[in-house]
Amino acid sequence: MNEVLLSARQLTKRFGGLAAVNDVSLDLWRDRIHAVIGPNGAGKSTLTNLLSGDLPPSSGQVLLGGLDITGWAPEKISRQGLGRSYQKTNIFLPFSVWENVRLAAQSRSAQAPWNPGHWLGNAINSAAINARTQRAIELCGLENRAQRSAGTISHGEQRQLEIAMTLATEPQVLLLDEPLAGMGMAEAERMVALLLKLKKHHAMLLVEHDMDAVFALADHLTVMVNGQVIASGRPSDVRADADVQAAYLGEEHA
Amino acid sequence: MSAPKANLETLPTGLKVVLGLALIALLGFPFVGSDYYIQMVTRMMILAIFAMSLDLLQGVTGLVSLGHAAYFGLAGYALALLSPADAAPSLWWSLPLAAALSGLAALLIGFFVVRTHGIYFIMVTMAFAQMVFFLFFDNKVLGGSDGVYVNIKPSLAIGWGAQSWEPLSLDSKLTFFYLTAILMLVVYAFLRRLLWSPFGRALAGIRVNEHRMRALGFGTFGHKLTAFALAGTLAGVAGYLWGAQTGYVNPELMGFHMSAHAVLMVILGGMGNFAGAIVGAFTFEYVLHVFKDLPQAGSVNLGKHWQLWMGSFIVLVVLFAPRGLLGLVQRLGQRKEAGDE
Numbered sequence: 001m002n003e004v005l006l007s008a009r010q011l012t013k014r015f016g017g018l019a020a021v022n023d024v025s026l027d028l029w030r031d032r033i034h035a036v037i038g039p040n041g042a043g044k045s046t047l048t049n050l051l052s053g054d055l056p057p058s059s060g061q062v063l064l065g066g067l068d069i070t071g072w073a074p075e076k077i078s079r080q081g082l083g084r085s086y087q088k089t090n091i092f093l094p095f096s097v098w099e100n101v102r103l104a105a106q107s108r109s110a111q112a113p114w115n116p117g118h119w120l121g122n123a124i125n126s127a128a129i130n131a132r133t134q135r136a137i138e139l140c141g142l143e144n145r146a147q148r149s150a151g152t153i154s155h156g157e158q159r160q161l162e163i164a165m166t167l168a169t170e171p172q173v174l175l176l177d178e179p180l181a182g183m184g185m186a187e188a189e190r191m192v193a194l195l196l197k198l199k200k201h202h203a204m205l206l207v208e209h210d211m212d213a214v215f216a217l218a219d220h221l222t223v224m225v226n227g228q229v230i231a232s233g234r235p236s237d238v239r240a241d242a243d244v245q246a247a248y249l250g251e252e253h254a
Numbered sequence: 255m256s257a258p259k260a261n262l263e264t265l266p267t268g269l270k271v272v273l274g275l276a277l278i279a280l281l282g283f284p285f286v287g288s289d290y291y292i293q294m295v296t297r298m299m300i301l302a303i304f305a306m307s308l309d310l311l312q313g314v315t316g317l318v319s320l321g322h323a324a325y326f327g328l329a330g331y332a333l334a335l336l337s338p339a340d341a342a343p344s345l346w347w348s349l350p351l352a353a354a355l356s357g358l359a360a361l362l363i364g365f366f367v368v369r370t371h372g373i374y375f376i377m378v379t380m381a382f383a384q385m386v387f388f389l390f391f392d393n394k395v396l397g398g399s400d401g402v403y404v405n406i407k408p409s410l411a412i413g414w415g416a417q418s419w420e421p422l423s424l425d426s427k428l429t430f431f432y433l434t435a436i437l438m439l440v441v442y443a444f445l446r447r448l449l450w451s452p453f454g455r456a457l458a459g460i461r462v463n464e465h466r467m468r469a470l471g472f473g474t475f476g477h478k479l480t481a482f483a484l485a486g487t488l489a490g491v492a493g494y495l496w497g498a499q500t501g502y503v504n505p506e507l508m509g510f511h512m513s514a515h516a517v518l519m520v521i522l523g524g525m526g527n528f529a530g531a532i533v534g535a536f537t538f539e540y541v542l543h544v545f546k547d548l549p550q551a552g553s554v555n556l557g558k559h560w561q562l563w564m565g566s567f568i569v570l571v572v573l574f575a576p577r578g579l580l581g582l583v584q585r586l587g588q589r590k591e592a593g594d595e
Contacts, residue, residue, distance in 0.1 A: 052469065054469070073468070073473075074468045074469050075467075075468045075469075075470075075471050075472055075473050075474070076473075078468075078469060078470060078471035079471045084469060086466075086469075090463065090465065090466045090469075091463070091466065092459060092462045092463050092466065093462070093463075094462060095458075095459075095462065099455075102455075103455060103456070103459050103467075103470065104470045106452055106455065106456070107470045107471040107472050108471070111452060113480070117451075117452070118451060118452050118453050119447075119448055119451050119453050120444075120447050120448070120451055121451055121452065122450055122451070123450055123451055123452040123454065123455040124450065124455075126452075165466075165470065169470055169471055
């Protein structure tokens with residue numbers, strides 16, 4: 001079933017005099033990938049941070065499943081069903097790959113404080129959490145790395161781990177900030193296949209520089225320049241847009 | 255940002271054996287030690303409880319508090335001020351009450367301090383502890399700078415009035431020694447369990463990357479506040495025992511030096527696994543004792559300058575055993591294993 005899971009309404013974020021994100025509105029639908037592209041400094045990451053609660057917006061509104069979550073703390077938004085990954089790898093470096101994902105999975109089975117298991121139970125023996133951990137690790141192809149320390153795996157694998165952690169929280173809405181950055185060809189292909197697979201059950205925002213991946217994946221494309229949306233629509237239409245070609249695509253696809 | 259390394263969260267078998275043997279030696283100590291040394295080792299165990307309570311913040315959660323002595327001292331004062339003047343307070347209510355008061359103070363202060371990070375956290379914990387210190391230091395009703403005596407040791411009696419039964423008395427140094435040993439082991443077992451519980455794993459996650467923990471849906475404020483209150487409560491257990499053992503509490507117990515003392519004990523032994531905190535407390539006290547007893551050398555009284563030797567000792571340990579004494583023992587064990595093969 002198609003439905004809007006997340007909407008941003010006229011989001012604006014000002015840092016002093018600079019509007020890093022200026023009056024941006026967009027809708028994320030289940031079973032659709034909404035890609036956001038734009039040159040460096042266009043405000044894509046800031047937009048992601050506004051949606052996930054990492055930054056509070058200066059004005060505008062964010063609705064998650066119809067619920068107004070504007071100004072909510074990131075942990076509350078996460079528990080409401082929004083998961084995000086980070087452009088700059090943001091993992092638990094000294095922990096094993098397994099523990100990174102397990103912690104993420106644990107956040108969804110948080111026991112109430114009056115449950116003694118929360119204090120005295122063994123965290124690493126929970127069957128339900130371990131099953132969820134295993135599933136996320138397999139989805140992202142990290143089975144052979146599970147016991148390695150996260151700081152010792154390759155950059156591409158850390159990017160996969162980044163996604164696995166996000167998936168282990170079982171979000172409805174996925175915000176992926178440059179998931180392919182720094183990945184090799186084979187890894188990137190695998191990730192594109194994974195994102196296509198995840199699409200069915202998620203509403204997805206994809207911030208990405210890899211144009212081949214964007215055009216392979218996106219159902220809807222938004223182009224941002226200097227904090228503003230200059231074009232938004234079906235990828236083929238956006239690609240044909242003269243403003244976009246001048247402002248952005250022209251630089252790479254001339 | 256380089257994340258702090260999890261330090262011996264899982265104790266290697268060899269280390270467990272060494273610690274087990276040390277525990278047996280500890281429990282047998284009263285049979286060979288004189289009264290003076292029994293009291294000294296009891297004090298080491300009390301400080302070990304104090305150090306473990308701080309390790310929950312410092313080693314596990316990554317919150318370095320320079321005001322932890324406030325919660326240590328508060329429970330000691332609670333014992334001194336709430337005890338009846340002419341009768342022994344029962345340990346069974348006064349210990350939980352004193353620890354709970356420390357925990358409550360930590361909960362209140364924690365509500366403000368755990369919002370801060372890094373250097374600010376260090377400063378704010380210290381500032382609150384100084385406030386508590388001067389509250390008692392400047393207040394005659396609370397004993398002022400002279401402190402308060404605990405005239406009668408808490409009683410272990412069970413039951414009331416004529417029906418009461420007191421098989422053991424804390425006036426006996428032996429009883430006090432074993433009571434403290436039991437409490438130390440209970441606190442250790444509890445904290446080790448906690449370390450591997452969902453709560454403990456979340457605290458470790460907060461130490462390494464609090465930002466990501468929040469993005470994953472963990473309410474880190476609540477976790478840190480709970481850890482802070484729990485650490486305060488356990489520090490209170492130690493402070494109560496200190497007051498009961500020495501029969502005297504003064505503002506110094508909550509002072510900056512006492513807080514720094516705890517930080518050093520944890521660093522000395524090795525952070526984040528609680529066993530290191532115990533080793534650190536014992537070593538710190540013992541080395542202190544040795545340095546203070548140094549003889550006169552010519553015209554210089556070496557013992558008088560114990561702070562100089564103590565400082566050098568800490569510097570050496572930090573240089574050569576950055577993961578504390580426990581980390582050093584483990585590394586030596588590994589080297590020996592490698593050599594055996």
